[in-house]
Amino acid sequence: MQNSxxxxxxxxxxxxxxxxCFFINISLGSVNIPLRSIIGSLFGNIDNTxxxxxxxxxxxxxxxxxxxxxSGLGISGLLMQTLFRNxxxxxxxxxxxxxxxxxxxxxxxxxxxxxxxxxxALVSKWSIVIAASVGSxxxxxxxxxxxxxxxxxxxxxxxxLMFGSITAAVVSVLSYFSSAEQLQxxxxxxxxxxxxxxxxxxxxxxxxxxxxxxxxxxSIKSLNSLLLGENYAKSLGINLKQSRFIIILATSxxxxxxxxxxxxxxxxxxxxxxxxxxxxxxxxxxxxLPAVFLFGAIVMLICDSIAQVPGSDYTLPINAIxxxxxxxxxxxxxxxxxxxxx
Amino acid sequence: xxxxxxxTILKTKNLSIGYKTKKGETVISENINFELKKxxxxxxxxxxxxxxxxxxxxLIKVQPELSxxxxxxxxxxxxxxxxxxAKQLSIVLTETLTSKNLSVYELIALGRHPYTNWVGSLTSxxxxxxxxxxxxxxxxxxxNKKCYELSDGQLQKVMIARALAQDTDIIILDEPTTHLDMxxxxxxxxxxxxxxxETGKTILFSSHEIDLAIQLCNTMIVMRSENVVYDQxxxxxxxxxxxxxxxxxxxxxxxxxxxxxxxK
Numbered sequence: 001m002q003n004s005x006x007x008x009x010x011x012x013x014x015x016x017x018x019x020x021c022f023f024i025n026i027s028l029g030s031v032n033i034p035l036r037s038i039i040g041s042l043f044g045n046i047d048n049t050x051x052x053x054x055x056x057x058x059x060x061x062x063x064x065x066x067x068x069x070x071s072g073l074g075i076s077g078l079l080m081q082t083l084f085r086n087x088x089x090x091x092x093x094x095x096x097x098x099x100x101x102x103x104x105x106x107x108x109x110x111x112x113x114x115x116x117x118x119x120x121a122l123v124s125k126w127s128i129v130i131a132a133s134v135g136s137x138x139x140x141x142x143x144x145x146x147x148x149x150x151x152x153x154x155x156x157x158x159x160x161l162m163f164g165s166i167t168a169a170v171v172s173v174l175s176y177f178s179s180a181e182q183l184q185x186x187x188x189x190x191x192x193x194x195x196x197x198x199x200x201x202x203x204x205x206x207x208x209x210x211x212x213x214x215x216x217x218x219s220i221k222s223l224n225s226l227l228l229g230e231n232y233a234k235s236l237g238i239n240l241k242q243s244r245f246i247i248i249l250a251t252s253x254x255x256x257x258x259x260x261x262x263x264x265x266x267x268x269x270x271x272x273x274x275x276x277x278x279x280x281x282x283x284x285x286x287x288x289l290p291a292v293f294l295f296g297a298i299v300m301l302i303c304d305s306i307a308q309v310p311g312s313d314y315t316l317p318i319n320a321i322x323x324x325x326x327x328x329x330x331x332x333x334x335x336x337x338x339x340x341x342x
Numbered sequence: 343x344x345x346x347x348x349x350t351i352l353k354t355k356n357l358s359i360g361y362k363t364k365k366g367e368t369v370i371s372e373n374i375n376f377e378l379k380k381x382x383x384x385x386x387x388x389x390x391x392x393x394x395x396x397x398x399x400x401l402i403k404v405q406p407e408l409s410x411x412x413x414x415x416x417x418x419x420x421x422x423x424x425x426x427x428a429k430q431l432s433i434v435l436t437e438t439l440t441s442k443n444l445s446v447y448e449l450i451a452l453g454r455h456p457y458t459n460w461v462g463s464l465t466s467x468x469x470x471x472x473x474x475x476x477x478x479x480x481x482x483x484x485x486n487k488k489c490y491e492l493s494d495g496q497l498q499k500v501m502i503a504r505a506l507a508q509d510t511d512i513i514i515l516d517e518p519t520t521h522l523d524m525x526x527x528x529x530x531x532x533x534x535x536x537x538x539x540e541t542g543k544t545i546l547f548s549s550h551e552i553d554l555a556i557q558l559c560n561t562m563i564v565m566r567s568e569n570v571v572y573d574q575x576x577x578x579x580x581x582x583x584x585x586x587x588x589x590x591x592x593x594x595x596x597x598x599x600x601x602x603x604x605x606k
Contacts, residue, residue, distance in 0.1 A: 085440045221462045225455055227441040231404055236455040236508070237428030281488075283443040286461060 007287055010279055014294035018067075021301040025066065026059045028310045058195065061202050063301065065194045068209050069262050070300025071293040074276070075216055076251040077269030078292050082223045082285070083247050084156055090270035091255035095143060095163030096136040097266075100259035101190070102167040103135025104128050108186045109174035125201060128189075132260030133208075137252040139163050144248055191317035192263030194304055201261065208257045215250035216289065219243060223285040265319055267326025268303075272296045274333055299325070350416075351512050351544045352378040352401070357410035359393060359400045367408055370396050374410070376563055376572035378512065378546060383538045385555030386548040388565030389588055394548040397565070398516050401546075402433050415511065428456035432508035434501045434515040442490035446500050449489060450475055453507030475506040478537060495526040502533065506541070513537075515547040519554075527551055531558050552584065553601035575600075 027035050033051050041055045077090040091097055107127050146159050175183050197205065222243035225233040234240055258265065276292045277283070303325055307316045358372035370393035378384055388394050399405045401412060403419055412419040414430055422430070432453070444452075453475070454468045464472070476482050479499050489497060498518055505513045518534070519527040534545050535558045549555055555562060556575040564571045564583050571583050578584060584595040584602075593602045 082441075218460065221455060221458070221460060224462060225452060227439065227444060228449075228452060229435070229437050229440050231402075231435055231437065232433070232439075234404070234424065235402060235428060235431070235433045236452065237425035238455070239424055277443065281443075282445065282448065283441040284448050 007280060007291075011290065011294070014291065014298065018294055018298050018301070021298050021305070022063055022067070025063045025301045025305050026055065028305050028308050029054070029059060030313045032311075057199075061197050061199060062195045062304065064202060065197050065205070065262060066300040066304045067297040068205060069194060069258050069265060070268060070272070070296035070298070070303075072209055072212070072254040072258050072296070073265060073269040073300075074272030074292040074296025075213070075289065076255040077271075078273040078276075078285070078288060079216060079219070079223065079247050079251050080269070081273055082226050082283075083244065085226075085229075086156070087274070088270070090267075091136075091251065091259075095139045095160040095167070096252060096255045097259055097264040098164040098167035099135040099137070099139025100132035100256055101135070101264055102139075102170055103131035103133075104189055104260070105167075105171045105174055105186060106135075107131040108189070109171070109178040109182050111182070129204075129257065129260035133252065133256035136256035136259060137249075140248050140252045144244065189263050190319070192265045192319035192322075194262055194300075194318055195315070197261060205257055205261050208253055212250045212254035212257070215246050215253070219247050219250065220285045220289060223247070227283050263319065266323045267330070268296060268300065268322050271326040271329050272299060275299075275329065278333075349380050350377050351380055351414070352546070353413040354401075355411045355413070357400070357412060358408040359396050360408050361396075362406070362408065369408060371565060371570060372408075374570045376570075378544050378561075380511070380544055381538050381542045382544050382560040383535050383558060384544070384546045384561050384563060385552075385559040386546060386563045386565070387550070387552050387555055387587070392565045392567065394565055395516060398514055398546075398548055402431060402514055403427060425456055428508065428510075430511050432505035432510040432513050434498075434505050434513065434518055436516050436520060439489060442488065444489055446481070446484045446487050446489065446492070447472070449500060450504045450507050453504040453509075456508065471509055472507050475503040478506055478540065479503040479533065494521045495523075495529070498522065498526075498530055499533070502530075502537075506537070506543075510543070512544040512546065515545070517548050517550070519549050519551050528554055531555070534558075552587075556600045 023035065023038065027033065027038050031051075031054055033054070037048065037051055038055060041052050042060075073091060076096075080089040080091060080096075081087055083089075142163065143156065143160055146156060171186075175186070178186075222233065222238045225236045225238050226243075228236075230240060233243075255269065272295055273288070273292055276288060276295045279295070280287055280291050282288065300322075303321045304318060306325075307318045307321045309316060354374050354376055356372075357374040358369055359374065360370040361368045374397065386394055386397065396405070400407050401419075414422060414427070419427075450472055451462075451464060451468070454464060454472065455462060458464060458468060476485065479502055481496070481499050481503060484492065484496060484500065489500070492500065502513075502515070502518070505515075515534070518530050522530065531547075531549070531551065531554050534547060537543060538545050538560075556579070559575055561573065562575050562578060564578060564587065566583075566586060571578065571581075573581070573583075579597055579600060582597075587595070588602075591605075593604055595601075596603050
């Protein structure tokens, strides 16, 4: 396609940026490790075993998680914005994240209600992952069912927000009945965290993420025809029901797993597609999908580097950083253009 | 006219259109019979709310017919798969595009979707057809513009080019002349006439520009509350069909000029 060539420069630039951010991210942390040792450790030759453990078991998984989280949330935001014909859509706004939170809250906080045997069986990493995925999938299905009946996109958005309120309400009821320890566990999950993922967990994360990504790539064509509107898409031979289902499945798999493993991370899903459209100036998903992938990963790596508070022992909640970066960007965009390009 | 190659592209038999609800059927118009031939320009006219859009929506399979049959290239519309339909019938609607952040080229290239692979890569054949669509509609200078930069008239031309790129036997347009000034109304309809002659495609459009349609169309479908008439414009005039189109308290049809006059 004649348009893809003109974007090669941008792609190359983003790729270089991504690699740079990746190394900067790995080199930052509470322990100061020189860059040469870091590159050395990635290729298996390092003399300092402590450094090696820090890098391979802690910093490397975290950087990879950041890439998966940033690119995944960006892409699910892109899918949602096109599907719902709404520039304000995103996994967070439409209640997917709330759904995941509800699932996790039921597992962590609700385990007290089941008591005994169930309590220990339920609160494992895996049950949290499954609960978050199921929760996000159910909420998205509900939003979609409603969007089928309600044509007004603003109404759909409000319904998504309502799901958020319901979630908050159920969570507060649950927290009333749960112990301080459980409450703390849930709150820490809510802060979001890119660290603490073992290689085994990361590989499961990556597998589900990959399925979601393949589904997203399969949807490029239907997404592009949806840019014309649903009736036009239909007239181009697109099976709307099936494409919609695939798009929603992809989003809930990606956003659901991310929320499950890294907690509810705000704003990335909404802001990244818009920022990418500023650089690439198109709505063509064949161009946008890889661009959003790269850009999302870069921004997440930068956010994580900031959250690290370089040179200190503190690690700030990643969720706070993404919102601090994301919200002003959205405001700036709206003020500058008075209208979101979509 | 009985030739071997099906000359009739779209045909309706005792078609009845309207809405199905839980309480029953609301019939908007019934007993619709017409036969659209290859290379014809057909205008669909009628008063507001008479069911022009409903008829078009039924013909493009957005809503089901209540009874009767629609035959597209001698096949029942109901039995044609979405992808096959996309290769035989393309549309231009009044609804605004979801995203106007596409370039004109990208938009027209979307017309090739039924033919491209899973990511929508264009083959050299696709590109030739797209270039041809640019040429036919004469919009080569718009190629790299964004859709939000276009005027209403330009956007309408681009949408027509997109439908041409879909390379179908019939193109159906829902009120292609709304929001356009008098010059562009005539321009678009004249363009449609040119396209039927040059490409041999059948083009059906609905419009309120009755006098323009009378001058340009091969045949017209006139929707009235009592029935739906299908004939050549000159026959429709001599039968006095247009006089009965609207209530006669304000405007009347002038047979000699083929247009409506305001009563003094």
